[in-house]
Amino acid sequence: MRVHQAQGRSSLGALGGRVMSEVAGTMLHMDLVHPLDGLDSRPWSSLPHAYGSAQDIPGLLRALAGADVDAAAEALSELYGSVLHQGTVYAASAETVPFMAGVAAAGHRTADVLALLGGMAESEDEYGVAPGAVRAAVADQLPLLLPLLASPEPEVRRIAAWAVSHTRATAIALPALRAHWDEESEPSVRAEVLAGITARPAGRSGGRCRRSGPLPAGRGAHGRRLRLPRRRRSVDRAHAHHDAVPSARRHPAL
Numbered sequence: 001m002r003v004h005q006a007q008g009r010s011s012l013g014a015l016g017g018r019v020m021s022e023v024a025g026t027m028l029h030m031d032l033v034h035p036l037d038g039l040d041s042r043p044w045s046s047l048p049h050a051y052g053s054a055q056d057i058p059g060l061l062r063a064l065a066g067a068d069v070d071a072a073a074e075a076l077s078e079l080y081g082s083v084l085h086q087g088t089v090y091a092a093s094a095e096t097v098p099f100m101a102g103v104a105a106a107g108h109r110t111a112d113v114l115a116l117l118g119g120m121a122e123s124e125d126e127y128g129v130a131p132g133a134v135r136a137a138v139a140d141q142l143p144l145l146l147p148l149l150a151s152p153e154p155e156v157r158r159i160a161a162w163a164v165s166h167t168r169a170t171a172i173a174l175p176a177l178r179a180h181w182d183e184e185s186e187p188s189v190r191a192e193v194l195a196g197i198t199a200r201p202a203g204r205s206g207g208r209c210r211r212s213g214p215l216p217a218g219r220g221a222h223g224r225r226l227r228l229p230r231r232r233r234s235v236d237r238a239h240a241h242h243d244a245v246p247s248a249r250r251h252p253a254l
Contacts, residue, residue: 035065035099035102035103035105035106035108036061036062036065036099036102036103039058039061039062039099040058042095044056044057044058044092044095047090047091047092047095048090048091048092048128049082049083049085049090049091049092049093050081050082050083050085050088050090051081051082054082054090054091054092054095056078056082057079057082057083057092057095057096060075060078060079060082061075061079061096061099061100061103063075064076064079064100064103064108064109064113065103065106065108072108072109076109076112076113076116079096079100079116080116083096083116083120084116084119084120084123087119087123087125088123088125088126088127089120089123089125089126089127089129089134090126090127090128090129091128091129091133093120093129093134093137094129094133094134094136094137095137097117097120097134097137097138097140097141098137098140098141100113100116100117101113101117101138101141101144101145102144104117104144104145104148105144105145105147105148110148110151110153110156111153111155111156111158111159114145114148114156114159114160114162114163115159115162115163117138117141117145117163118138118159118162118163118164118166120134120135120137120138121134121135121138121139121163121166121167121168122135122166123135135166135167135168138163138166138167139167139168139169139172142164142167142169142172142173145160145163145164146160146164146172146173146176148160149161149164149176149177149180150180154186154188154189157180157184157186157189158186158188158189158192159192161177161180161189161192161193161195161196162192162195162196164176164177164196165177165195165196165197165199173196174196174197177193177196177197178197180193181193181194181197
């Protein structure tokens with residue numbers, strides 16, 4: 001398994017002083033070789049997602065973490081349609097979060113999975129789940145997600161910054177984003193980090209300046225185009241997966 005490490009970059013401690021040092025210490029005790037441990041112990045058949053029972057989730061998560069590239073891509077698309085269907089989250093969404101965070105941290109389609117996690121944290125369209133429960137589940141995984149701000153891959157760092165900013169766990173995420181701003185040199189990543197730092201406090205009735213999905217690579221925090229070479233936009237494409245799901249399969253319980 002590949003675990004993203006900041007090779008050639010500053011140590012994780014530099015990402016956020018004492019906060020990130022504690023995160024790094026926690027990471028040492030987490031087994032990323034087996035990110036799906038405990039998967040079969042969850043009550044998937046009794047949990048709902050967009051299509052009904054979530055009994056298909058274990059198979060999708062295994063495919064996502066597997067070596068078959070085509071199967072992993074299909075699993076990602078199915079997960080978008082199931083646990084973040086057209087921006088809606090469900091009880092099963094919260095249950096998938098720890099496993100997806102482990103999959104991302106272990107290096108399987110990391111940017112794509114981070115985008116899915118960030119989309120679930122961002123969502124306020126909640127069906128059959130307590131308000132904020134899915135977002136809280138993502139926030140609980142910050143010990144796995146924050147170190148990805150130091151990934152050697154700029155795209156992973158960019159989407160990690162967007163995803164962690166939507167957890168609204170400002171006491172942990174904001175110091176890490178501020179520290180990363182000081183050492184990040186990639187313009188598109190800096191733009192995303194800045195957007196996360198400057199976002200106003202969020203809330204259902206609050207005045208947060210919301211945006212759906214990360215900033216497109218090549219645009220700054222205020223939408224201004226940055227002079228960047230063309231780059232892959234897999235996460236932006238991934239956000240479109242759920243739009244292709246037939247609307248007839250939406251909310252079967254209704």
